[in-house]
Amino acid sequence: MKVAVVGATGLVGTVMLKVLEERNFPLTELIPVASEKSVGKEITFKGKKFPIVSMDTAIGMRPDIALFSAGGNTSLEHAPRFKEAGTTVIDNSSAWRMDPAIKLIVPEVNAHELSIDNKIIANPNCSTIQMVVVLKPLHDKYKIKRVVVSTYQSVTGTGVKAVEQLMNERKGIDGPKAYPYEIDLNVLPHIDVFMDNGYTKEEMKMVKETNKIMSDDSIKVTATTVRIPVMGGHSESVNIEFENDFDLAEVRSILEKSPGIIVVDDVANLKYPMPKDAHEKDEVFVGRIRRDESAPKALNLWIVADNLRKGAATNAVQIAEYLIQKELV
Numbered sequence: 001m002k003v004a005v006v007g008a009t010g011l012v013g014t015v016m017l018k019v020l021e022e023r024n025f026p027l028t029e030l031i032p033v034a035s036e037k038s039v040g041k042e043i044t045f046k047g048k049k050f051p052i053v054s055m056d057t058a059i060g061m062r063p064d065i066a067l068f069s070a071g072g073n074t075s076l077e078h079a080p081r082f083k084e085a086g087t088t089v090i091d092n093s094s095a096w097r098m099d100p101a102i103k104l105i106v107p108e109v110n111a112h113e114l115s116i117d118n119k120i121i122a123n124p125n126c127s128t129i130q131m132v133v134v135l136k137p138l139h140d141k142y143k144i145k146r147v148v149v150s151t152y153q154s155v156t157g158t159g160v161k162a163v164e165q166l167m168n169e170r171k172g173i174d175g176p177k178a179y180p181y182e183i184d185l186n187v188l189p190h191i192d193v194f195m196d197n198g199y200t201k202e203e204m205k206m207v208k209e210t211n212k213i214m215s216d217d218s219i220k221v222t223a224t225t226v227r228i229p230v231m232g233g234h235s236e237s238v239n240i241e242f243e244n245d246f247d248l249a250e251v252r253s254i255l256e257k258s259p260g261i262i263v264v265d266d267v268a269n270l271k272y273p274m275p276k277d278a279h280e281k282d283e284v285f286v287g288r289i290r291r292d293e294s295a296p297k298a299l300n301l302w303i304v305a306d307n308l309r310k311g312a313a314t315n316a317v318q319i320a321e322y323l324i325q326k327e328l329v
């Protein structure tokens, strides 16, 4: 099992290597790939040093699986080349997600859609992944009509440059900027580019990707995505309107039994999910579970997950594990 990690020096790539190591992923050969400027540098995996190779070298080594997190353009250009070489690509960028021929997978929700023919598989947007893990079991039970979500997203979601911007601002250093405004002590209601309808691309990703992953275009979603000066993970305030009425204790019990979810909801003892606690965890944390008293059959939730883990690396590695387990690779 030869595995290429494309974007191995980036924020997601670094976590990808950590997740592969922690889960004792059954790889026999690791092929770390990054841009030309990093070729020849070394990364450490399981205590051993591995040289970073170029895209062409990696393709020539014909990996079984390539885990891509090197931006959309890199993926559009090179994923088909890996596919030609017989590699199954799992891609973290948004390049392939809405392509009707490409599966968009969150293992807890729709891994069953995968077949041996899927040679490029898309990993959804980080804010969508953590939301659908929670929506799916509730949709199965009560049928969701509409979701209103506002996000509070970590700077780690923008990559290395954004983390540097936040840290530089804290130290009073004038450095490269990932955002159009200061991020420290600030809140930016703007993630990705603005579109003609007044939403951002990130917001529309949450709408379209949710419908695709849940295989249900009848679920209406409206999103406001917001960047905050936080590191550990993304948080989401989610309001869900159901077709059928629900019992709050049953909602809690369904979530507690669902794979990949940890319920942290004990307000009497001030227990609720926070990015500091979700940081470096693979699960999705849910709390503040309460009835929306302004509407019938509506529920409010607070959902937190480490965007570099379940929102990116862990989800991709879980897809790879599923492919191996079902002998689809």
Ligand SMILES: NC(=O)c1ccc[n+]([C@@H]2O[C@H](COP(=O)([O-])OP(=O)(O)OC[C@H]3O[C@@H](n4cnc5c(N)ncnc54)[C@H](OP(=O)(O)O)[C@@H]3O)[C@@H](O)[C@H]2O)c1
Residues within 6 Å of the ligand: 006, 007, 008, 009, 010, 011, 012, 013, 033, 034, 035, 036, 037, 038, 039, 055, 068, 069, 070, 071, 072, 074, 092, 093, 094, 124, 125, 126, 156, 157, 158, 159, 160, 161, 307, 308, 311, 312
């Ligand atoms: N951050 C998140 O929470 C998150 C979540 C889901 C998906 N994603 C997606 O994952 C991707 C990477 O995000 P990130 O946050 O890890 O970004 P990042 O920290 O900026 O890292 C980018 C990585 O891509 C490599 N790269 C850039 N151009 C390349 C090229 N032409 N050929 C080969 N490698 C190249 C870089 O290598 P060098 O070091 O050599 O430049 C680096 O390893 C993006 O598509 C992003 O949208 C990110």
